[in-house]
Amino acid sequence: MKQEYTISLFTEDHIGILNQITIILTRRQLNIESITASESAVKGVQMLTLVVNTSREMVNKVARQMEKLVEVLKVFVHTCDEIIYQEIALYKVTTKGLMSGSIIDRIVRTYHARILEVSPEYIVIEKTGHKSEITDLLAELEPHGVLQFVRSGRVAITRQVKELNTYLNEMDAANRYKTENVEAYN
Numbered sequence: 001m002k003q004e005y006t007i008s009l010f011t012e013d014h015i016g017i018l019n020q021i022t023i024i025l026t027r028r029q030l031n032i033e034s035i036t037a038s039e040s041a042v043k044g045v046q047m048l049t050l051v052v053n054t055s056r057e058m059v060n061k062v063a064r065q066m067e068k069l070v071e072v073l074k075v076f077v078h079t080c081d082e083i084i085y086q087e088i089a090l091y092k093v094t095t096k097g098l099m100s101g102s103i104i105d106r107i108v109r110t111y112h113a114r115i116l117e118v119s120p121e122y123i124v125i126e127k128t129g130h131k132s133e134i135t136d137l138l139a140e141l142e143p144h145g146v147l148q149f150v151r152s153g154r155v156a157i158t159r160q161v162k163e164l165n166t167y168l169n170e171m172d173a174a175n176r177y178k179t180e181n182v183e184a185y186n
Contacts, residue, residue: 004052008076011045032052089126111127
């Protein structure tokens with residue numbers, strides 16, 4: 001049965017790692033629904049967050065393949081109920097379309113959005129939330145003249161704090177130990 005999975009990869013900061021990861025997904029004919037890259041809690045370690053729709057068996061196969069890459073330190077696979085996640089969206093809407101009556105006030109309050117910029121030609125609105133909330137706000141704004149729309153990839157952290165923190169601390173300690181031994185040898 002297909003469902004949405006969030007894959008969190010901890011990697012060394014090397015050029016080309018994303019290409020290697022997308023090749024693994026392409027070979028299995030898996031589409032990336034969302035992707036985000038950022039620093040992690042460990043210096044020099046990057047975190048890639050990918051969202052895919054597939055079966056548990058397939059996502060586990062893909063995760064094992066990704067962990068075999070030299071630059072990949074660890075891969076975690078989570079369902080939506082195992083993580084806390086958000087996305088961010090920006091909407092650029094015509095000022096004329098939103099300024100009639102109390103439309104803008106109602107939209108901002110109803111969707112818990114905020115206004116980032118107002119000009120005579122457009123208003124930029126920001127919404128943080130899940131994909132469905134962002135899509136609902138887009139549908140609400142479309143009749144008022146959406147000029148541009150952009151949505152980020154998923155940003156996620158696990159609910160199982162011990163699992164992730166324990167691994168990151170072990171990895172950090174191993175890196176310090178390796179560095180100390182190399183310096184002692186030289």
